[in-house]
Amino acid sequence: MPDLDPRPRDAADPLAAHRAHFVGAGSPLVYLDGNSLGRPLAVTADRLAGFVREEWGGRLIRGWDEGWMELPTSLGDRIGGVLLGAAPGQLAVGDSTTVWLYKLLRAAVDAQLARDPARTEIVVDTDNFPTDRYVAEGVAAERGCTVRWVEVDPTGGLTPELLAPAVGERTAVVLLSHVAYRSGHLADVGRLTAVAHAAGALLLLDVCHSAGSVPVALDQWQVDLAAGCTYKYLDGGPGSPAFGYVAARHHGVLTQPIQGWMGHAEPFAMGPGYRPAPGIRGFVSGTPPVLGMLAVQDMLDLLEEVGVAAVRAKSVAITEYVVELADAWLAPLGVRLGSPRDPAARGGHVTLLHPRMREVVARLWEGDVLPDYRDPGGLRIGLSPLSTSFAEAHEGMLQVRRLLG
Numbered sequence: 583m584p585d586l587d588p589r590p591r592d593a594a595d596p597l598a599a600h601r602a603h604f605v606g607a608g609s610p611l612v613y614l615d616g617n618s619l620g621r622p623l624a625v626t627a628d629r630l631a632g633f634v635r636e637e638w639g640g641r642l643i644r645g646w647d648e649g650w651m652e653l654p655t656s657l658g659d660r661i662g663g664v665l666l667g668a669a670p671g672q673l674a675v676g677d678s679t680t681v682w683l684y685k686l687l688r689a690a691v692d693a694q695l696a697r698d699p700a701r702t703e704i705v706v707d708t709d710n711f712p713t714d715r716y717v718a719e720g721v722a723a724e725r726g727c728t729v730r731w732v733e734v735d736p737t738g739g740l741t742p743e744l745l746a747p748a749v750g751e752r753t754a755v756v757l758l759s760h761v762a763y764r765s766g767h768l769a770d771v772g773r774l775t776a777v778a779h780a781a782g783a784l785l786l787l788d789v790c791h792s793a794g795s796v797p798v799a800l801d802q803w804q805v806d807l808a809a810g811c812t813y814k815y816l817d818g819g820p821g822s823p824a825f826g827y828v829a830a831r832h833h834g835v836l837t838q839p840i841q842g843w844m845g846h847a848e849p850f851a852m853g854p855g856y857r858p859a860p861g862i863r864g865f866v867s868g869t870p871p872v873l874g875m876l877a878v879q880d881m882l883d884l885l886e887e888v889g890v891a892a893v894r895a896k897s898v899a900i901t902e903y904v905v906e907l908a909d910a911w912l913a914p915l916g917v918r919l920g921s922p923r924d925p926a927a928r929g930g931h932v933t934l935l936h937p938r939m940r941e942v943v944a945r946l947w948e949g950d951v952l953p954d955y956r957d958p959g960g961l962r963i964g965l966s967p968l969s970t971s972f973a974e975a976h977e978g979m980l981q982v983r984r985l986l987g
């Protein structure tokens with residue numbers, strides 16, 4: 583029997599001290615859903631209040647010239663540099679992930695159709711996040727294209743071996759998630775991009791479940807386009823805006839469909855006719871959501887200080903711990919692992935399968951233990967590395983064992 587005591591693990595965790603800087607860390611609540619909505623940092627409360635009093639309240643309309651207008655690209659550059667391996671000038675913040683997926687997928691499909699009208703297929707895996715699948719269906723319907731579904735094991739995810747036979751001279755775009763929202767499967771994006779490119783396709787990557795948790799190297803992997811949200815591992819708060827990435831080689835070639843004044847080359851000329859701004863600015867549509875971009879700056883500061891490599895090391899250690907607990911306590915009760923067993927093939931969450939998990943999660947929530955539930959029968963344990971302790975994971979797993987036992 584392995585030693586399952588959380589205390590030596592917390593004592594040996596080099597990131598343990600950061601947990602105290604999150605709101606609510608001192609309460610007995612067990613939070614295992616930081617991959618859906620991250621806990622706020624305590625400094626964020628001060629930043630938000632200060633912003634209302636001083637910047638919004640004091641600077642008023644002048645604020646737009648004093649940094650707000652540049653926030654979509656200045657914050658985008660920071661997210662790209664700290665978390666995504668992206669050189670400056672390729673990211674912008676705004677809209678929701680869904681809207682970015684639509685804009686980027688439309689841009690990519692249109693560019694491919696213009697190059698070769700036979701490229702009418704959008705390739706998506708059957709276990710991709712619902713919004714990704716629905717946006718693909720919508721863009722396909724709009725452009726006379728079809729979605730080509732790649733069947734994947736819901737406890738795993740899309741691999742180069744599964745993708746290769748699905749792409750070819752009819753493929754326009756491959757749309758995939760870096761970390762699968764259900765299983766936590768971590769895609770080998772470098773190899774998947776090579777498979778897509780060899781078939782002449784573009785690759786659009788959803789990094790919602792990896793940004794801030796798993797190292798991402800968009801430039802190195804030659805990813806064409808990407809989108810992700812800031813309210814999961816980036817702790818930006820409910821509904822905080824998303825970001826979009828367009829590789830520099832596509833600037834001036836790809837054009838997006840929501841032609842708003844903020845993406846115009848001269849927004850304040852207010853002239854006739856749309857003319858896109860050069861670079862990533864041309865992918866912005868409307869007024870920057872400044873309030874929604876405040877909290878994420880605090881989390882970025884922390885992630886930059888700590889470094890993504892250390893975050894990933896903690897993430898691997900704590901997900902491994904949960905798998906060990908599941909093997910020891912829950913497997914005898916009929917629970918199966920719904921995530922890859924190899925930590926190198928897994929992101930920051932672990933899914934445990936049992937037919938009674940829906941009821942178990944409802945009971946856990948009543949007792950202030952907050953994991954997530956995903957059909958069919960999946961208890962999803964999100965382990966946000968900077969705000970979750972081994973003791974917290976241990977307590978949550980104890981409660982699951984109690985309810986199933």
Ligand SMILES: *Cc1c(COP(=O)(O)O)cnc(C)c1O
Nearest residue numbers: 678679680711759763788790811
């Ligand atoms: C959370 C998540 C989204 C969310 O999209 P919104 O537009 O913010 O609702 C999209 N894709 C994936 C993979 C996600 O995990």
